Amino acid sequence: MMGIETTTSKSFLVVVIIVLVSTVVLIAQGMLPNYYQLKPITSSTTTHSTTTTMQQSTTTKSSSLLLDSETNSNNIIYGHLHFPKTGGSNLNGRMAATYDNVCGNKGYSYDAYQFNSRGRHNNITIPGHNIDVISEVSKNNKEYNNNNNNNGKGKYDRGKVPKGIMNEIGYEDCNYISQEKEWEFWPELINNLNQKNEDNNNNNSTLTLELHVPCREPIQHLMSMASHFNKKYECDENESKITIQKAIDKVYMKRLGDGRFSNKFTNTNIELKCFTPFPLENYIHYMKDKLHSRRFPVPYYQPRTTNKKHDKSKECIWDSTSDEYKQKVIQLLIEKHPYMKFCSECIGSSNELQL
Template sequence: MIESNHRRPADWSMVRLATFIITIVVGFNLVRNSDQSFQQIEAPFQDVKAPSSLSMHITGGLPDSDSSSVQQGNIDPKVVYGHVHEAKTGGTSLNGMLAARYERVCGNKGYSFDAYQSNVRRKQKIQNDTVKQLKRGFHRSRVPHFIMDERGYENCDWISKEIGWFWWKKFVKWPLHIELHVPCREPVDHLMSKCNFKGNTFDCSGDLATEVEKCMLKHARARFHYNLTNLNNTSIKCFDYNITFTKYMDLMDKTLQRKRMPIEYAFRATNRRRKFATECIWQNDTLRLAVEKYLIEKYPYYNFCDACIGSKEDMFAA
């Protein structure tokens, strides 16, 4: 008698049961091993905390926990503010402080969206970040212009650029109006700051023009030009450099939207400490006035500021 190759129904039931048991056991082991693997991966990150030395900088009595009371700002929805970053007018700190406290700040010295962690790293003296890896000499608190342009400016309320005046021409056909803010610093004090930055000493017995020009930075005529006053879709206002971190900051606090999680700005110095006692120009009023006159006549920035401060275009004129 030839034995049939077909198993009886009872045999198939045993096969199915054995297969089911094996599947359950194997599946359980896989899940258990996976859980252990994920626990091993996650473990190094479980205790990461912001350093206790970092204090949140809360402006205007902003509550710590009630995010519903975050100030929404009073910005005109049809206006974008532009900061003409003239060198040695406190622009680095201004940009950094605004990015740390308010939303939609876009500047090559700081953006709102990544300012928190950028300041955490700076306080921890961590110098490296992905921007620095991309371009030497730059980082998230000194953003290359090509990265800024790639990100775009459509979601910015306040823009700061250390760049030639012509860059602002990109907004002449924008649907939003651009209001430029120019910080104006007293000419001779500004010049002495530039001398200090370059490590030069102003020689009061030397040729006036030579002494002035050796302290001027290469972009002294580039960032501001009177053409800025004639751009379509653009208005321009000025403010006294001395009130940058008082009245101007107060105005921005009422204008820009506060962050739910602001952070104290980690200051970084860009100048060596000045030695005013060694600056001979302050002991020679005739020379000081002559230098001031030279700067106002030769440089559009000083000429503009001389006319603007105290005028109707002065943001804080009485």
């Protein structure tokens, strides 16, 4: 019996060994599944993987492009053509006190907070009468200051920046520019910025200057000019002593005004828009979706005064002249001055800003 059991055990062991050897051979030949082997990548898996990778790459690229687009989508630089007696000094100052990247000869964003704080503390409202670094530099510089006195108040300050200092600062970081210069400044500015945009950024997109021109009711505007010069407009309904044209010429700010606007604005990268400047709040609010608000808004804006308030009751044109006479005044203003002609055509058109 013992011999039979031993023989059986040996036979069973041989069978087990044969089965194990056969299994190993079959696995080696790929005829039996091995769950520890890496599965071969099928064509469908490859396609799916490639598609997923491409989608991820496209998504990443799109996100990158979207970010660049969001960063650079606004290829518009806004300009404010500061025409005399249109509230431009306070408009420039309040824009700088409300938004970032505002650059103007009557105020910059970067120093508006402290400038207004000092002005309020010292109760200074006249442009050029604050004492700061710019006033200290300008009071000893004949090029900057022709109105020097002994109390340190010069012609310029941080709320009335001289041309030389503005050029030294540059306009490369400005999203909104307010300026009282001759009209040629604007095409030169946008051409220069576009050249830098192309050279420095390898940017194929072209910058556009949207230039905002303030337009007042013409007779009110003319009377403000007369007030600025401390002159009275002479009314002569019959034009026996003075013609309407001569009466206009005596008070119109031709040298300061006509040089700032021209009918030669033909630059394709400049878009002219008009707006009614008063009340200033309407325009400032209109720009909120186009400019970035300041991180620290100026809590107290210190107003600028450039004119004594004129008394309409002492201005003969309102009560002592006929509607026909007033219409002749308006017509002559439009015929003789490109700025007035532009305003007459722009107000009420699609180019008027809807404040």
